[in-house]
Amino acid sequence: MIQTANRIASVEEYYFSRKLAEVRGLDTPELRVINLGIGSPDQAPSSNAIEALITSAKNPANHGYQNYKGIPALRKGIADLYKNIYDTQLDPESMILPLMGSKEGIMHICMAFVNEGEEVLIPNPGYPTYSSVANLVGAKLRTYDLKEELNWGVDIEALKKSDLSKVKLMWVNFPHMPTGRTASRAELKELVDLARKHQFLIVNDNPYSMILNDVPMSILSIEGAEDIALELNSLSKSHNMAGWRIGWIAGKKEYIDAVLKVKSNMDSGMFLGLQHAAVEALKNGKEWFTSLNKMYANRKKAAKQLLDLLGCSYAENQSGLFVWAKAPDTIKDIEKWIDEILYGTKVFITPGFIFGEAGRRYIRISLCCTVEMLQEALDRIQKFTASKQLNQSKTVTA
Ligand SMILES: Cc1ncc(COP(=O)(O)O)c(C=O)c1O
Numbered sequence: 124m125i126q127t128a129n130r131i132a133s134v135e136e137y138y139f140s141r142k143l144a145e146v147r148g149l150d151t152p153e154l155r156v157i158n159l160g161i162g163s164p165d166q167a168p169s170s171n172a173i174e175a176l177i178t179s180a181k182n183p184a185n186h187g188y189q190n191y192k193g194i195p196a197l198r199k200g201i202a203d204l205y206k207n208i209y210d211t212q213l214d215p216e217s218m219i220l221p222l223m224g225s226k227e228g229i230m231h232i233c234m235a236f237v238n239e240g241e242e243v244l245i246p247n248p249g250y251p252t253y254s255s256v257a258n259l260v261g262a263k264l265r266t267y268d269l270k271e272e273l274n275w276g277v278d279i280e281a282l283k284k285s286d287l288s289k290v291k292l293m294w295v296n297f298p299h300m301p302t303g304r305t306a307s308r309a310e311l312k313e314l315v316d317l318a319r320k321h322q323f324l325i326v327n328d329n330p331y332s333m334i335l336n337d338v339p340m341s342i343l344s345i346e347g348a349e350d351i352a353l354e355l356n357s358l359s360k361s362h363n364m365a366g367w368r369i370g371w372i373a374g375k376k377e378y379i380d381a382v383l384k385v386k387s388n389m390d391s392g393m394f395l396g397l398q399h400a401a402v403e404a405l406k407n408g409k410e411w412f413t414s415l416n417k418m419y420a421n422r423k424k425a426a427k428q429l430l431d432l433l434g435c436s437y438a439e440n441q442s443g444l445f446v447w448a449k450a451p452d453t454i455k456d457i458e459k460w461i462d463e464i465l466y467g468t469k470v471f472i473t474p475g476f477i478f479g480e481a482g483r484r485y486i487r488i489s490l491c492c493t494v495e496m497l498q499e500a501l502d503r504i505q506k507f508t509a510s511k512q513l514n515q516s517k518t519v520t521a
């Protein structure tokens with residue numbers, strides 16, 4: 124046996140990589156699994172994007188290695204999106220770097236900026252990849268709590284009082300996954316000011332800004348952000364292209380160049396057909412987002428009915444692809460409860476502990492399945508709960 128590298132002792136296989144294999148194992152033609160776990164949009168991208176991919180793939184000249192920085196039309200499309208959606212001006216030549224998804228960008232950024240032992244601030248609860256990658260590069264993890272009492276906002280006063288001298292990088296993610304919390308411009312400004320004062324890099328991971336959110340915002344639009352901030356973004360959620368792996372990083376030229384140094388040693392560019400498709404998808408206008416958000420708003424109503432049945436409580440105005448909800452106090456072990464529902468009904472719901480200790484009493488329901496499926500999930504859980512109660516009362520009577 125060859126010994127694995129020490130660094131992988133610091134991480135575990137991604138929760139969904141393990142759990143979804145288990146969930147898939149329960150799927151049978153008689154009773155399909157209803158997966159309310161993962162935020163992978165179930166609808167197709169716009170037809171112009173699909174057509175562009177097909178046309179491009181038919182051209183024999185389009186199958187070679189590509190430029191590491193992506194084609195100019197893609198960078199221009201992303202710059203246009205920043206102007207139209209976030210009212211933010213970016214130079215497409217120097218301030219945008221297309222990536223194969225934004226998740227990969229988390230590793231690129233840590234490789235480019237974080238030395239062993241330097242501190243990385245990570246939201247709790249938060250996307251688990253921030254901490255896994257920080258561990259992989261040998262950084263010192265420092266979580267900051269998002270507090271339910273602050274409606275899941277950052278306790279900025281607590282951060283200000285703490286020693287930030289060794290912090291190299293802070294991850295923020297607004298609209299936040301899993302809580303659905305958005306940040307106001309003033310809150311983002313306070314965070315940017317803190318990063319400037321203590322000279323650390325602040326990165327906003329922004330893939331949910333266009334989903335159920337009236338005021339999409341980029342951290343790069345905040346005054347003073349240009350010298351200390353970067354942003355990750357992608358077409359995964361907003362354009363139904365999660366499996367296509369199209370994302371980007373945006374910010375100051377020198378920072379983009381540093382990330383390119385890492386990235387150009389790790390991949391050999393994005394397939395041209397995908398880039399052509401992305402250029403088309405980026406042309407989607409108001410009607411696309413209106414119809415997408417109408418669909419998610421309807422699903423959210425059905426998801427809330429399911430949560431009501433489960434006795435959960437939740438904030439009304441959550442952005443993004445999920446509903447984050449607190450489990451009832453009567454449930455002692457959330458993971459066990461989730462598994463009981465999974466094995467009793469074949470409905471999979473994400474337990475909140477995977478997003479950090481602050482998520483321990485919570486669950487997350489994805490809006491990436493139809494209203495009919497959410498209603499079917501509700502129906503199954505209702506029947507399961509009723510039969511459990513019946514069995515319990517039989518036991519008591521016996
Ligand atoms: C907070 C957050 N960031 C980043 C990602 C990665 O998205 P992608 O790599 O598809 O752009 C996800 C995906 O679920 C996410 O929830």
